[in-house]
Amino acid sequence: MTLRQECLWEKLTPERPKANALSGALKVDVCVIGAGITGLSAALHLLEQGKSVCVLEAHETGQGGSGRNVGLVNAGIWIAPDEVESGLGQAVGSKLVTTMGAAPALVFSLIDKYAIDCQARREGTLHMAHNARGVADLQSRCGQWQRRGAPVEMLTGAVCHEATGTQRIAAALLDRRAGTLNPMAYTSGLANAVTKLGGKLFHHSAVTRLERQGSTWCVITERGAVNAEQVVIASNAYTEGEWTELRRNFFPGFYYQVASAPLGGEAAARILPGGQGAWDTRQVLSSIRRDAAGRLLLGSLGSGTNKPAWFLRAWADRIQQHYFPELGAVDWESTWTGTIAFTPDHLMRLFEPAPGLVAVTGYNGRGVTTGSVVGKAFADYLVSGDAQALPMPLQPMQNVTAAGLRSCLYEAGFSLYHAGQCLRVVI
Numbered sequence: 001m002t003l004r005q006e007c008l009w010e011k012l013t014p015e016r017p018k019a020n021a022l023s024g025a026l027k028v029d030v031c032v033i034g035a036g037i038t039g040l041s042a043a044l045h046l047l048e049q050g051k052s053v054c055v056l057e058a059h060e061t062g063q064g065g066s067g068r069n070v071g072l073v074n075a076g077i078w079i080a081p082d083e084v085e086s087g088l089g090q091a092v093g094s095k096l097v098t099t100m101g102a103a104p105a106l107v108f109s110l111i112d113k114y115a116i117d118c119q120a121r122r123e124g125t126l127h128m129a130h131n132a133r134g135v136a137d138l139q140s141r142c143g144q145w146q147r148r149g150a151p152v153e154m155l156t157g158a159v160c161h162e163a164t165g166t167q168r169i170a171a172a173l174l175d176r177r178a179g180t181l182n183p184m185a186y187t188s189g190l191a192n193a194v195t196k197l198g199g200k201l202f203h204h205s206a207v208t209r210l211e212r213q214g215s216t217w218c219v220i221t222e223r224g225a226v227n228a229e230q231v232v233i234a235s236n237a238y239t240e241g242e243w244t245e246l247r248r249n250f251f252p253g254f255y256y257q258v259a260s261a262p263l264g265g266e267a268a269a270r271i272l273p274g275g276q277g278a279w280d281t282r283q284v285l286s287s288i289r290r291d292a293a294g295r296l297l298l299g300s301l302g303s304g305t306n307k308p309a310w311f312l313r314a315w316a317d318r319i320q321q322h323y324f325p326e327l328g329a330v331d332w333e334s335t336w337t338g339t340i341a342f343t344p345d346h347l348m349r350l351f352e353p354a355p356g357l358v359a360v361t362g363y364n365g366r367g368v369t370t371g372s373v374v375g376k377a378f379a380d381y382l383v384s385g386d387a388q389a390l391p392m393p394l395q396p397m398q399n400v401t402a403a404g405l406r407s408c409l410y411e412a413g414f415s416l417y418h419a420g421q422c423l424r425v426v427i
């Protein structure tokens with residue numbers, strides 16, 4: 001079977017929102033740039049508070065990271081809670097930890113409130129220890145979250161083997177706050193809710209200029225212009241054009257996925273039988289999940305677009321045979337890649353470069369929950385003017401030094417590691 005370059009989530013979400021390109025002039029309270037989870041969550045929460053809103057999207061809804069990610073609805077950020085608090089200070093750190101710990105609940109409440117049909121599963125996530133150091137790290141994380149009252153637990157021995165479906169994992173951290181979804185369907189559902197509440201969504205409307213005009217903003221596209229009191233820049237890792245400094249505040253990295261054909265049979269049913277999404281503690285991690293049709297989805301850091309199909313198949317075979325040897329040969333159907341906005345310290349950045357203009361980047365690969373939270377927080381901040389609404393303080397924009405070099409080094413490191421996996425030098 002040929003391995004198609006195709007995002008599975010697009011295929012599984014045939015009814016995606018349709019919208020025209022902006023043409024002519026429009027006046028709204030708030031203009032949102034980017035129809036991903038952040039921009040759409042901002043738009044939705046602004047509309048709920050009575051603001052008039054338009055969303056300008058360079059391509060189509062969800063075509064950035066939001067529609068092509070793994071679909072893990074993670075609780076917390078990458079960094080363990082104690083480290084967040086010691087790094088940012090108790091007050092700022094504990095607010096971020098608490099907000100992001102509760103973030104899956106916000107995602108699931110939006111899904112319920114707007115009846116978003118997106119294969120949402122709320123059985124949690126499994127962070128799987130691949131070696132003794134991984135076990136120690138997860139035990140420490142587990143203790144830190146438990147001290148904060150979070151419903152997390154370590155699974156070991158037979159319970160762990162049963163939950164993960166693999167004998168290769170000795171311990172896993174089950175986080176019951178979290179879950180999985182089809183990210184394109186979630187993003188499309190947010191967009192549908194925006195238009196239902198009267199928001200105006202425009203596709204194929206890339207912003208090319210942003211100008212201050214007296215006390216308002218003029219957001220300019222090829223064929224139109226929006227006059228708005230306030231602007232949310234939610235273009236994140238996919239920022240196009242030179243109209244904003246945002247793209248210099250992160251360095252891009254990539255993540256690819258490979259999805260099998262739907263798998264039946266007993267061996268397949270034993271993989272993650274509880275419906276959790278999983279990833280391992282390797283530094284170049286592998287993510288593992290299944291979709292509603294029983295496909296097996298494997299993913300890892302790095303770009304799949306610069307790798308031949310045979311290499312991606314060999315990599316997927318290697319990971320599958322390591323974790324799930326009893327499956328036998330698997331047909332790999334599709335592969336796709338997305339861009340992630342990384343920051344050197346793995347923390348997001350919130351900006352207000354001018355009055356009435358807010359921007360964000362640097363989710364470091366955790367944007368389903370973070371984007372939903374930040375979008376809501378931006379809406380609350382723009383309406384109330386109270387910076388306490390934000391999950392962390394605003395910062396001045398600051399270019400990431402040697403961003404291009406960092407991206408190249410990351411990509412080279414990931415590719416080398418994957419080649420080592422295929423050659424059975426490492427796993």
Ligand SMILES: Cc1cc2nc3c(=O)[nH]c(=O)nc-3n(C[C@H](O)[C@H](O)[C@H](O)COP(=O)(O)OP(=O)(O)OC[C@H]3O[C@@H](n4cnc5c(N)ncnc54)[C@H](O)[C@@H]3O)c2cc1C
Pocket residue numbers: 033034035036037038039056057058059060061062063064065066067068069070071072073074205206207208234235236237238239240241254255256257337338339340363364365366367368369370371
């Ligand atoms: C492959 C992959 C796997 C991931 N897995 C997970 C996961 O399992 N869980 C998780 O929480 N996070 C994950 N992430 C991260 C997550 O997907 C992102 O952080 C999140 O989607 C970012 O959402 P966003 O709305 O901020 O930006 P995006 O979804 O990237 O949206 C930005 C939008 O802005 C538009 N845009 C750009 N420039 C302009 C312009 N000039 N004018 C108008 N529009 C413009 C783009 O076209 C794009 O649609 C993953 C990311 C990738 C790439």
